[in-house]
Amino acid sequence: MDIPWADRLALFQFALLAALCAGLVCPLLGALLYLRRTSFYGITLPQFATAGVVFGFVALPWWIEHIGLGGLSVEVALSDSHAAMNYHVAWAAVFTFGGLLWLDFLARRSRQDVGRVAAAFAIASAATILFSRLSVVGASFVEELLHGEVLGVGLHEFETLAGLLSLVLLAFGFFHKQLVFVSYDREMALVLGVRVFAFETLLTLITGLAISVGTMTLGPLIVFGLLVVPPLAARAWSRSMKSYLILSSAFGVLAVVLGVVASFELDLPLSAAIVAVAGLELLPGLALNRLRR
Amino acid sequence: MTTLLQLSGVSFGYGGKPIVAGVDLSVDAGDFIGIVGPNGAGKTTLFRGILGLLPVLSGHMRRLTEAVGYVPQRENLDAIYPVTVEEVVEMGAYSRLKSLGGIARADRELASACIERVGLTDMRRAPFSSLSGGQRQRVLVARGLMASPKLLLLDEPTSGVDRTAQARIIELLIDLNQREGMAILLVSHQLAMVRETVRKVLWVSEGHVLHGDANELLRPENLDRLYATGEPKSTAKA
Numbered sequence: 457m458d459i460p461w462a463d464r465l466a467l468f469q470f471a472l473l474a475a476l477c478a479g480l481v482c483p484l485l486g487a488l489l490y491l492r493r494t495s496f497y498g499i500t501l502p503q504f505a506t507a508g509v510v511f512g513f514v515a516l517p518w519w520i521e522h523i524g525l526g527g528l529s530v531e532v533a534l535s536d537s538h539a540a541m542n543y544h545v546a547w548a549a550v551f552t553f554g555g556l557l558w559l560d561f562l563a564r565r566s567r568q569d570v571g572r573v574a575a576a577f578a579i580a581s582a583a584t585i586l587f588s589r590l591s592v593v594g595a596s597f598v599e600e601l602l603h604g605e606v607l608g609v610g611l612h613e614f615e616t617l618a619g620l621l622s623l624v625l626l627a628f629g630f631f632h633k634q635l636v637f638v639s640y641d642r643e644m645a646l647v648l649g650v651r652v653f654a655f656e657t658l659l660t661l662i663t664g665l666a667i668s669v670g671t672m673t674l675g676p677l678i679v680f681g682l683l684v685v686p687p688l689a690a691r692a693w694s695r696s697m698k699s700y701l702i703l704s705s706a707f708g709v710l711a712v713v714l715g716v717v718a719s720f721e722l723d724l725p726l727s728a729a730i731v732a733v734a735g736l737e738l739l740p741g742l743a744l745n746r747l748r749r
Numbered sequence: 750m751t752t753l754l755q756l757s758g759v760s761f762g763y764g765g766k767p768i769v770a771g772v773d774l775s776v777d778a779g780d781f782i783g784i785v786g787p788n789g790a791g792k793t794t795l796f797r798g799i800l801g802l803l804p805v806l807s808g809h810m811r812r813l814t815e816a817v818g819y820v821p822q823r824e825n826l827d828a829i830y831p832v833t834v835e836e837v838v839e840m841g842a843y844s845r846l847k848s849l850g851g852i853a854r855a856d857r858e859l860a861s862a863c864i865e866r867v868g869l870t871d872m873r874r875a876p877f878s879s880l881s882g883g884q885r886q887r888v889l890v891a892r893g894l895m896a897s898p899k900l901l902l903l904d905e906p907t908s909g910v911d912r913t914a915q916a917r918i919i920e921l922l923i924d925l926n927q928r929e930g931m932a933i934l935l936v937s938h939q940l941a942m943v944r945e946t947v948r949k950v951l952w953v954s955e956g957h958v959l960h961g962d963a964n965e966l967l968r969p970e971n972l973d974r975l976y977a978t979g980e981p982k983s984t985a986k987a
Contacts, residue, residue, distance in 0.1 A: 490829075491827070491829055491830050493827070493829070633843055633846060633851075633852075634843060634846065636830075637840050637843045640826065640827070640830050640832065640840070641821065641825070641826060641840065643800075643802060643821060643825070644819060644821055644840070644892075645843070645844075646801075646802060647800050647801065647802065647817075647819045648819075648841070648843065648844040648896070649844050650843060650844050691829075691831065694831040695831060695833065695874075695876050696831060696832065696833045696836060696874075696876070697830065697831060697832050697833075697836050698836075699831070700831045
């Protein structure tokens with residue numbers, strides 16, 4: 457490509473800003489998922505969100521006919537998914553929260569965590585494909601969603617994403633100590649009278665919210681990549697919880713910035729480039745751990 | 750004597766089914782009590798019930814002080830968390846967080862004092878996971894002290910640590926009990942340590958609780974009978 461950098465940045469400004477927001481916020485939530493040993497949730501829940509988005513397309517004709525969607529016709533809503541974004545985010549949220557509550561319910565009944573989450577991932581993936589067959593948008597749209605057409609993000613999507621992720625960031629900033637505490641030592645928190653259920657619910661809410669809006673806007677690949685990989689890369693360098701959270705977020709933002717550069721310079725798909733760069737961030741930590749041994 | 754905790758005919762259990770029943774216990778300021786008994790006898794159930802983690806199924810429990818510190822088993826804490834000694838101890842003040850700010854200056858100072866009290870000031874910025882078992886246990890005692898407790902409850906405080914570390918922990922607990930008049934209630938399966946350290950003992954066996962003087966109830970000749978029948982040769986009421 458020989459388009460000047462400034463023009464590319466201007467052209468894709470909303471997409472890049474959206475990716476930066478995700479790079480800042482998703483690793484913070486991913487850090488808690490990792491510490492709670494539920495990193496697989498970071499892979500499975502975006503798949504639930506994807507299934508929700510695709511189900512939204514299945515239900516769209518019925519929804520517009522019986523409930524209505526701000527005066528949109530079925531044709532407009534189908535041809536321009538931006539116009540019906542809030543509708544799709546809502547379906548992504550319904551499926552994400554449903555998946556999260558289901559996994560939490562099963563976790564309380566059984567300790568077979570990995571198998572349970574893997575089964576949920578398989579079911580959500582199958583549901584996504586089946587819904588795509590039932591929807592009028594078809595499998596090609598789902599392919600596009602799965603690969604994450606980040607560069608197509610417009611102003612409205614960015615505003616929605618930035619608004620909701622700001623809420624998540626504020627909640628995390630205000631309550632991160634309590635969220636860490638109820639994860640680290642739930643029993644002690646109960647003994648001290650900390651509102652454990654309230655903080656566990658808050659963590660579920662902000663995780664579900666970030667995954668729903670992130671998946672709808674940027675696609676599942678970038679969301680689960682940023683939830684899982686930067687916190688893993690940051691762990692090797694962290695000697696305190698404070699430094700761990702800061703580094704996780706910093707690694708997320710760095711992955712987005714370098715991923716954008718790699719994508720533009722090498723003409724690579726943006727989501728995959730960001731996640732690949734995040735993967736490279738693991739290497740220095742692995743070397744450090746080897747040296748420590 | 751100020752009574753801090755009183756249990757009258759209390760039963761604790763899971764799913765409405767009592768595991769320990771008919772417990773009578775009074776903990777006064779300055780008491781040093783050990784909860785002992787065979788594995789699976791209900792020690793942990795009794796301890797969790799006293800902590801308020803299990804509902805009282807029958808009888809009455811009255812906690813007459815809010816100043817209760819708790820020291821869990823260190824094995825329950827996952828080493829994957831990159832927390833420092835200071836961060837772990839400050840968690841003892843998290844019930845007082847006002848959400849919008851960090852930890853209060855007074856609580857920071859209290860955390861420093863508690864860390865100093867357990868002799869780990871030099872290691873306050875060290876990762877918790879890098880410490881030895883004994884040092885970790887002292888950190889958890891420091892966290893328990895963040896409640897400025899009149900009653901300190903400890904779950905297997907000397908389990909899995911070497912003799913030197915065990916001696917330091919016991920020395921610390923005796924000091925807290927004797928110098929500061931703190932009532933201490935600990936669960937342990939280390940009978941020799943309990944006999945040498947505490948004054949009163951609760952022997953939990955098959956859901957029932959016996960009270961007694963530590964030296965009397967945990968005499969070797971009594972222990973054989975306790976394990977065999979759940980009854981001592983002679984029982985003193987606490």
